Amino acid sequence: MEQKLIQFIKHEFLNDPGIEITVDTKLISSGLIDSFSLVSLQRYIEKEFGKMIPAPKITAESFDSVRQMIKIIAQF
């Protein structure tokens, strides 16, 4: 799940495979991706992992790193 999310974020939002991302890289607060990208992330998680994460649980704070995303995904 970790690698799939990292690959999706790198491919979809960064458009630069050279940028290194780890599970703890701050994505939104660091300016790497914008909060509009959260909608695409919600859609991707539903398609790839079959989990519909409700919008109130997808915030710039709760989805700021891949580790945080995995934690939220595990709740649904």
Add this chain to the structure above:
Amino acid sequence: MVISFYFFGFLILSSIIYWVLPKQDLRTVFLIIASLGFISIYDKFAVLVIILLTIYAYYFAYLIEKQTNRKLCHRLGIIGLILILGVFKYLGFLAETISSMTSFIAGLPAFHFEKLLLPLGISYIVFKYISYLTDIYWRIVKKGNFIDVLLYGSLFTIYVAGPIERFERFKPQIETKQMFHVSFLEDAFQRIVYGFFKKLVIADWIGYFIAPVWENQSSYGLGIRIAALIGFSLQIYMDFSGYSDIAIGSSRLFGLKIMENFNWPYLQPNISKFWRNWHISLSDWIRDYLFFPLSRLNESKLWSTIAVPLIAMGICGFWHGAAWHFVLWGLWHGAGLAILQVWNQQKRVFKLKPIKALYGPLRVLAIASTFSFVTIGWILFK
């Protein structure tokens, strides 16, 4: 909340009785009676609407939790709430619009929907119950006890102008009995005084100075009119955020922590961040219950980048009042968000390095641009 001397007398008296009561259920029931009693001073009809709306929302919450066809129950519940809001708030506007469009047809009967009563706080309670039903549908929260929901809908400190609190945050605070702590008093006093200062000292004084300019614009030069517009921008912020401070502080007297509504919105470097810090409870609501669900309807970039911000913010504008200028104000902000999204996408297309944080003159320029954009928008709002 209607701020007056009665309000503060009522607030102090009711908070004392609240803490004297020995059980949480008694406290909840007392606070409901106090809230409905206070609201009835200003609008008796609103009390009836609150009770009926709560029965309605609670019934649909029950159906969503119990029924196999949860989706249908959720949709029906939401449609009903929107219809109720539409009848009370927008039927007069609709009739007026249709009437102006068909005025050339002689002999059409005249309808006077505008004479329908607009219950106090209807916009806020309907939005609260839409979030309540949707969060149950999403399994974020359980439906709770009826009295908890009734207090959630009617709490007088936040009833008229928010913040639009979520049941998920509110429910745990009233489920278990809290012990009174002196910090509640300190927090409440600080926030109420702070709110009053913003509202009565800053906002009202700015209003006092700019009112003559708004009343007689042709008599003033462009510079003065721009200064008055900036003044209005500050006035509306101080007034509304001051109001929210008083609401949050008043709720704290009952030990309740209500969500924050403003966080330095005029110091944000883009329009998206402005909305994450302006009327936060509403912008979060728009994001969660309009922006995300609308985006899921269609996967095309054009839809999610352009159409969704325009529709979501257009509805946000219409929620503020039944008039076209509010819709235009919402569309203005929707256009701003759409342009920002396009810009972000172009940065990715051209592989521009992300700007981690703006510093120095660039940041000042970004903040000034965002403030100017928002301030120009207030012309449409006013």
